[in-house]
Amino acid sequence: MDYSHELPSEAELLIIGGGVVGAATAFYAAQAGLQPVVVEMRPAPCSLTTPASTGAFRLQFDNLQELELVRESVDLFLNFCEHTQQAKYDLGIRQQGYLFCTTDPQRLEWQRELVAQQHDWGQEDIELLSGDEARELFPYLGQNVLRARFRPDDGFLDPKQLTMGLLAASGATVVLDCCVTGFDLHDGRLAAIETNRGRIATAQAVIASGPFSGPVAALAGLELPLETVRRHKLVMPELPQVPRDAPMTIDEDTG
Structure with a gap:
């Protein structure tokens, strides 16, 4: 992983967003033989919604397609060093259920x-x-x-360690403080992307911008059915009734 404030002139694959989805995209792109470039609008990757997440994972789903996808993710989490060769990143797995x-x-x-x-x-x-x-x-x-x-084997992990480990394993160039401002399309195909740091030629891009994905896609003339909804997290002091190793407990009637 190479941090930079200089935008390369071209990219085999440009990934817009440096959260966990962008990092995972970079990792699997590198596994497929591509050399990804990640542009992140903030001064550091993994500094917005990803680190604010609960970092929970599970294999309890009501459709087989989602379960099969998440099984692969959980295998990656539980065997992170084996998959990524990144021993310095500790996901802090806690299988509390x-x-x-x-x-x-x-x-x-x-x-x-x-x-x-x-x-x-x-x-x-x-x-x-x-x-x-x-x-x-x-x-x-x-x-x-x-x-x-x-x-019982569902649980929690550290989303920041996961993101940074995936970015490191990808070998991607990560350009910080870089905002996408436009898409250059020729005959309906992507030719380049404009940013506040200049223009980068690319024929392939992945929008991994979390709550900003809709507005970014709109710059390319795409109207995605995405709606950003504000979520709230209430952090309580430790309660003697609920032990620290309690499972993620959900009222299934209300979600």
């Missing part, structure tokens, strides 16, 4: 059917717990919890 709870009697059969489907997809490590079984394992749960599904 994901616990989805319901208090709605009408969702009990749905939960049972979902876990049965997940077992058919090969995720036989997902447990279906009664309310009493869930409270025995996790006493902080309320008496109104009727059922829960739990996978």
Whole structure:
């Protein structure tokens, strides 16, 4: 990985955004034999929405396509050094589990059917717990919890270490303080991208700009069905009722 404030004259692949999606794109592009250039509008990569994320991962899904994709991601997380040869980046994996709870009697059969489907997809490590079984394992749960599904090997990681490790493994040139201002299209095909640091010739670009992806795409005349929604995170002081090694606990009725 090479940091720069100078924009190269050309790129085999230009990636717009230096968060975890841009870093993963750079890593897999390099694995495919490409030499990526990443442009990041901020003074450092991984400095906006990625480090603000919870950094949780799971293998509990209700569709097979998503599960198959995430299985590959989790394999990368759990075997990061083997995949990237980047021993200096510690993802801080904590496999504390994901616990989805319901208090709605009408969702009990749905939960049972979902876990049965997940077992058919090969995720036989997902447990279906009664309310009493869930409270025995996790006493902080309320008496109104009727059922829960739990996978103990889901967990948390450090999203910044993940991003920086992927960028390092990619060998990409990362240009900082670089904002895309326009796309140069010839006969409907990309020829170059304009930035506040000048023009870079490229025939291939990936927009990985998180909440800014829609406005960036609009510079190329693309109207994407993206809507940015403000999310809020409430950080609580440590509570004696909830241990630090508790699973990610979700009210499945409200999301």
